[in-house]
Amino acid sequence: MDNRTIRTDPRVIRTRQLLKDAFIELLQEMDIEKISVNRIAERATINRVTFYLHYKDIPDMMEKIADDMIEDIHRSLNMTSESQPMTEEDDWTMLVNLLEHFAENAKFYKVVLASRRTPIFTERLLNLLTELITLRIERMGGDAALTTNGVQKDIAIWYGSSALIGTIVAWLRKDMPYTPVFLAKQFTLMRSLS
Amino acid sequence: MDNRTIRTDPRVIRTRQLLKDAFIELLQEMDIEKISVNRIAERATINRVTFYLHYKDIPDMMEKIADDMIEDIHRSLNMTSESQPMTEEDDWTMLVNLLEHFAENAKFYKVVLASRRTPIFTERLLNLLTELITLRIERMGGDAALTTNGVQKDIAIWYGSSALIGTIVAWLRKDMPYTPVFLAKQFTLMRSLS
DNA sequence: GACTAAATTTACAGATTGTAGTATAATTTA
């Protein structure tokens, strides 16, 4: 079975859809560690062996579903023929399109992005940074309690903490090409607005 | 065994350290799905049954290790007695302390935060957003190619893409308390600097 | 040295995994 090219056979489409739906359902109900091929096949009313005709294992299935997700998002962006030449207008449109795409498929995205799929460590660290940034923002905006420069407080917190942890992770992945002090300076430069 | 309070017995400390080291080692070598209690115990030169004397299962062990991690980080911050009263100076110091703590324990953090523990979906989306933001930044700074306002380009990209995806995830978790358009406006307000 | 608690050893039932071979059903093509 040529996995990515030939898949017009309605049986293939149906089977994969059933498996995907079953997997998303199960992700809502339990942690991923508890999801077995057995359970997925059972929920999908598909024979377990058939699963292996389509996917190597569960991680492989997740990769394929993620591939489809990226395709969907690309479509939702309404990219003009070439992706290079873009105006500020297009920039705004793309961002809105992206967010609306998430809103329309919120059920799916909430499960695969926002449920407890976030590994425990990143999650804990994110919580910690969120606390710290909350303190910092509340300290700054003693008067402008709720909004700062027209930015909603909670959104600024989400933004700042995610940016922080994400940058740290990227920095670690690249084997720390900058010193801690340099990176810290960069942080202060970038968040000088919020 | 009172898990968090009484653990002065050197045997307990030794066993948990061996289990933790073995787990971190295995995480470097293979995906988490392939890590079994069997393998951990084997690598730790500890009887498999002993694992269950300390942890319910692997996710439980990860939680406990994450607890310890948060404790460590808190210590590294050098919080002054009270955490509330802080100056801008303290803010800077904390940030530097945090980054230096990561640098000192990079081996551990790189494995638990920066290896492929990031779930496939978030990872894929992060890659996509990184591409988009890279385009945007390169478009803006046609002249100021490498640095914008003194901010390193790659760092600005890490920062912006992480902030974007993190905010979206938080927004989804909260069941989208803002409309897509409103959220998009907030994004433009916050990144108006970068 | 006696007492206490942790770790080991052995054993077991139940579940999961991945693969194989054959049979049946659905789809496509000539």
Next chain:
DNA sequence: TAAATTATACTACAATCTGTAAATTTAGTC
């Protein structure tokens, strides 16, 4: 429409993993 192709179902199997139990040995504490 009939034949050829391909997907799915069914049954079965060995290997591994899980979680728990009981009895024993080892190490630490008082």
